[in-house]
Amino acid sequence: MTTIQRPVGELIRRWRERRRISQLDLAISAEISTRHLSFVETGRANPSREMVLRLGEHLDVPLRERNQLLLAAGYAPAYSESRLDDPELAIARDAVRRVLAGHEPYPAVVVDRYWNLVDGNTSVGLLTEGVAPDLLAPPANVLRLALHPDGMAPRIRNLGEWRADLLGRLRRQVEMTGDPELDRLLDEVREYPGDEPEAGFPRRGDIFVPLRLCHEGTELSFFSTIATFGTPVEITLSELAIESFYPADDATGEYVRRLAAARGTIGA
Template sequence: MTTIQRPVGELIRQWRERRRISQLDLSISAEISTRHLSFVETGRANPSRDMVLRLGEHLDVPLRERNQLLLAAGFAPAYRESRLDDPGLAVARAAVRRVLAGHEPYPAVVVDRYWNLVDSNESIAVLTEGVAPELLAAPANVLRIALHPEGMAPRVLNLGEWRADLLGRLRRQVETTADPGLAELLAEIRAYPCDQPETGNPERGEIFVPLRVRHGEAELSFFSTIATFGHPVEITLSELAIESFYPADDTTGEYLRQLAASRGAAEG
């Protein structure tokens, strides 16, 4: 099959429209004339490599897609992509492992752009217990693990609102990246059954959407934070995210600490 490369001007215009930025606003922030930007978008002018990079930065285009802009303009990619086990990423890998280990006894995961599981700490087992083995087989996808009827979903007490939050995050990611693979994942996850209303309950006075999950006879409650690498110039690092789960109440915290102590005693 022959892949047709779309003109760089058309791609820039689509990214600008996706970001809901006018030509005037973009030209001011990128410090180019509106006339020249218009000529670039219509194909009447060819942008320089520096201009493509500048426009990509001001449009907040992901690094992977910035390379596509450069290729469409006839330039070599600027951002390299490495395997996570590449020696050049050793320092980053070590930092990720420190974060995961330091978060014990609470669960934490590392995911890539497509929500595939890259790494996790031991405490993630409190969330994945009972998940079908095929969902945990590599490449395991944390959204499938979370929302598939053979995954965590039957144990999630507030499945509707937690599902709505996850789908909202994925939908915003699709809008940000325009990635067809993520759009396919969104369509798949949306099709999973859910017998609860997919809305939150602000009357409870909560400050975040919690994850309420059953573990054995216990009912646990979590909130999470998401960390990314600051100012990455490498595609793999730019697409990694560390999601760390924290106990949303004292009961959950004590339960996890006791669970970790029991695990340590058994291993010792």
């Protein structure tokens, strides 16, 4: 298969249009003339390496795609990409594992750009209990785990609103990155059977979309927070996200702590 390399000017224009930013606004924020920006986008001017990086920053282009801009302009990539188990990422890897361990007895997962499960604490088993083994085989994808009919979906009491929230997050990610692999994932998971979003309106008084999950006949309620590295200049770290689940009510917190104590995973 032959990959067609688009001119850097065309790529910059596509990113600008994806962000719904005018040439004038981008030129002002990047401190260049609209004439020069127009020349870059039409291929009449070749941007310097510094200019490509500056435009990528002001357009909030992900690091992976900033490297593609540089390559299209004839420059070497600026951002490295390592495996999470590489020695260079040992400090970051240790920090992630401390966060996961410190969140016990509540579930927490680490996912990559494509929602693949990178790591998780022992309490993740509370969420994945009963999931089909093939969905848990590496690389397990947390969207498939959550929404596939052989995954968590049958146990999610508010599948409509939870599904709508996950699909909305993925849709925004597709818009942000323009990644065709994410677009294919979106096409796949939204075809899974399940309640339509309108069937799962939040209850009156809710301040977030909870995950209402049945566990051994008991309905549990969780909300989640997402953490990312604040100033990454390495692609792998820039694409990691830690999602931590917290009890949304006292009954859930008590149930999870009691279950963990009974299993000996953490003190009550």
